[in-house]
Amino acid sequence: MLDTKYIRENFEEAERRLSTRGGSSFLEGFKALDQKRLMLLKESESLKALRNSVSEEISRIRDKSEAQEKILEMRSVSAKIKELDEMLKKLDEELGLFLLSVPNLPHPDTPIGASEADNVEIRRWGKFPEFSFAPKPHWEIGENLRILDFECGAKLTGARFTLYRGAGARLERALINFMLDLHTDEHGYTEVLPPFMVNRESMTGTGQLPKFEEDLFKMTDPDYFLIPTAEVPLTNMHRNEILKRSDLPLSYVAYTPCFRREAGSYGKDTRGLIRQHQFNKVELVKFTHPSDSEAELEKLTLHAEKVLQLLELPYRVVGLCSGDIGFSASTTYDIEVWLPSQNCYREISSCSSFGDFQARRAGIRFREQEKSKPEFVHTINGSGLAVGRTLVAILENCQQEDGTVIIPSQLRKYMGGTEKIC
């Protein structure tokens, strides 16, 4: 959420920065709503001040018959206040919903652009594997080795669900453990195992709601949602809290499954593991001091890259342009891993800084000094990494001509010493 005062005082600038995201004006209608609200607020509050002071006078009058006139007068004042407050409540709701639907301002350094095509490659790492044969797509490799069963997933649930079997299931679990160990032992993150369902307030705190409900799987009886990413529970851990300055930055890592409706992506990546309704992810989340957030985003991105480096998978880092960054993000780097069968890089991690956008929605603050006013922290998160897609990258990059797959050396101890899936 953007700061109301900022919008009020820098309306043109806010409009201009938001417009780089593309689409129509995001702030249309704000001024009228805001001004009307302030007017009603002022009127209601001055009547309340009157009522408070007269009520106090009444309390000091011993003879109640003398107070009768004032009581009658205040009765009508109260009625008026009630009327004003009802209008005010409606306006507040309207304005609140409005503000919750305005995306974050892109960071000044975010490249301006309309779409994916305007993203900027920042760096590349690793060497492409060379094949003396035509590399197969991971779904063929997985089916041939009987470690991925797409038909069974479809039978059990439906499209975009997959059953892993044997060494496939083990490999997925190995990757989860490998990533968690790396981030906790080497990078200093605190491991968390959160609930996989959250309530509406949590989804609103990180920005999935109110705008993107159709992307979520929801429960109806209790009004809960399956998390689309661990970002949601992790960031909301500190919702409505004032953190200690000395505790910042706080760094958390969590493995969770993620559930996404993938509405609007019919026909995209229908084969294989790339786009599933349920997938595993290890997520990194940081709460930082505002002045540290840029540096912490760089660090977090490197932490995610480290996973690919240790697995010896080639990748590149891309800076997303203003038209491609997500609703809540101010800066985003995507890490894309090389997939030989598709002859291109595919997203395997998305590392973003949100400035105070999520912190303001979720009420996550700190005090610079003991006595100073609470300020919003900055939040940062990134995948470290998407586990299913990592498994895809391993199958494709490490495949052999005979259909077997060599397991990256760093992972073998998590596979009970297995060197090859055959």
Add this chain to the structure above:
RNA sequence: GGAGAGAUGGCCGAGUAGGUCGAAGGCGCUCGCCUGCUAAGCGAGUAUACUGGGAAACCGGUAUCGAGGGUUCGAAUCCCUCUCUCUCCGCCA
């Protein structure tokens, strides 16, 4: 699922015949005094949001005692609904 208890400020904890309660007291914390050091002691201060004024320090208004609604001139205190926590019983991985 059944029975009961509770939800107050950073924490603990008063406050129910409705008014002077943003809320006693204690702890913690901050500043000052005192004191070889430490501890103890003394004094002052110590919520948040919105809003008005001011360059600022700061001053004023409104709201907030789990959430929402009601009664009333006036509610932490009375009434209703909901949520959460705890205890006991049942069930269960």
